[in-house]
Amino acid sequence: MHHLFSHIMVGAEQDIPNWILDEFGRLTLKSARAFFFDPGVSCGWDKFIWSSYILPSKTLVLWKVFHGRLPTDQHIQNKGLHIYSMCTLCEKHEEFIQHLFFECSNALRIWSWVRNIFPTYHFSNKDDFLSFIKSDGSLLVKLIKLVVITFSIWMIWRMRNYARFQDKTEVSRAILVIKDLTCLVGNSYKASMKNDMFDFNVLKFFVINTHTGKVLRPLPVRWEFPSSSWVKINIDGAARGYPSLATCGGIFRGSMGEFIGAFSTFFEVQTTLVADFYRVIHAMEEAQKMGLTNVYLECDSALTCVAFTARTNVP
Numbered sequence: 001m002h003h004l005f006s007h008i009m010v011g012a013e014q015d016i017p018n019w020i021l022d023e024f025g026r027l028t029l030k031s032a033r034a035f036f037f038d039p040g041v042s043c044g045w046d047k048f049i050w051s052s053y054i055l056p057s058k059t060l061v062l063w064k065v066f067h068g069r070l071p072t073d074q075h076i077q078n079k080g081l082h083i084y085s086m087c088t089l090c091e092k093h094e095e096f097i098q099h100l101f102f103e104c105s106n107a108l109r110i111w112s113w114v115r116n117i118f119p120t121y122h123f124s125n126k127d128d129f130l131s132f133i134k135s136d137g138s139l140l141v142k143l144i145k146l147v148v149i150t151f152s153i154w155m156i157w158r159m160r161n162y163a164r165f166q167d168k169t170e171v172s173r174a175i176l177v178i179k180d181l182t183c184l185v186g187n188s189y190k191a192s193m194k195n196d197m198f199d200f201n202v203l204k205f206f207v208i209n210t211h212t213g214k215v216l217r218p219l220p221v222r223w224e225f226p227s228s229s230w231v232k233i234n235i236d237g238a239a240r241g242y243p244s245l246a247t248c249g250g251i252f253r254g255s256m257g258e259f260i261g262a263f264s265t266f267f268e269v270q271t272t273l274v275a276d277f278y279r280v281i282h283a284m285e286e287a288q289k290m291g292l293t294n295v296y297l298e299c300d301s302a303l304t305c306v307a308f309t310a311r312t313n314v315p
C-alpha cells in the first residue's frame, strides 16, 4: 500500500469536489451516479411510452417510428441499396415512415377510427401522438390512449409486412384486433376511472369494466365569528416543493369579524411538515406580542392539529 501511495503526486492546491451537488448543496447517490454515468440527452418521451401493461415488442415499433429507424424502403435506400420503393398497402406512393403511418389511406382509416373516440385530436406526426398521450385524463384513460397509439402503429407495420410477404389485411379486421387488445389491457389495469362521461364513454367503447372512483361526501366549511372576547387567527402557507422554499401568513379577527392584525413570513428551505409547525408557532408568538390571551387558531393541516393535540411530542 505504501508503495502504491508513493507514486501518487499530491499537489499543494486545495481539493475541490468533482461532481455536482444537488440543488440543496447535498451529495446524493443520484448526483454521484450522474458523475460516473453520463445520463445523455433525454428526448423527453423515452420513459412514458413504455408500460408494463404493453408487450415491449409492440412498444419497440413505436420507438423505432419515433426515431425514424424502421426498415422501410426509404431507410434501406438511405443505406445505399438501390431498390424500388412502393407502399404495399396503397400501391400509390413511395414507402417512407411519414407516408406509411400518417398519410397512407390505410393509416388514415385507423386514425379516423381513433378520432371517433377522441374527436379533438389529429394525428399527422410524432408530436401529435405525444401531446395526445400526455393530455389530461385519469390514469386509466391515459393508459388506454398509449395502448391505442402503440397497437395502431404496431398494427400498421404488421399489415405492411403481411401485405409484402403474404397477403393483404382488411383495415376493418385490423381495427378489431386493436380494439380487442386495448380491451384486454384496459381490463387488466385496476385503476379507477374519473367519474365523468368522457371516461365512461371511452371505457364503454373498448368494453372495459368500469371501476368508479370514490364519491366524496361534500363537507360544508365556513368561517364563523369567534365568541365574545376571543380572537380568531386563520393561518395558511405554501411550499414550492418538498423540501423547498416556504412561506406562510395569518390574519387576526375579533368577535365581530373586525381586523386586528396580520403577518406574513418566509422560511428558508423546509419540508412541508416543518413549515406547518412553524406557522403555528409564529402565529402564537405574534398573538403573545399583541397581548392576546384568548385565541382560536384555524388552519387546513390535519397533521398539525394531531401533532399539537396528541400526547406524543411534536417531532
Ligand SMILES: [Zn+2]
Residues within 6 Å of the ligand: 087, 088, 089, 090, 091, 092, 093, 099, 100, 103, 104, 105, 106
Ligand atoms: Zn400507402
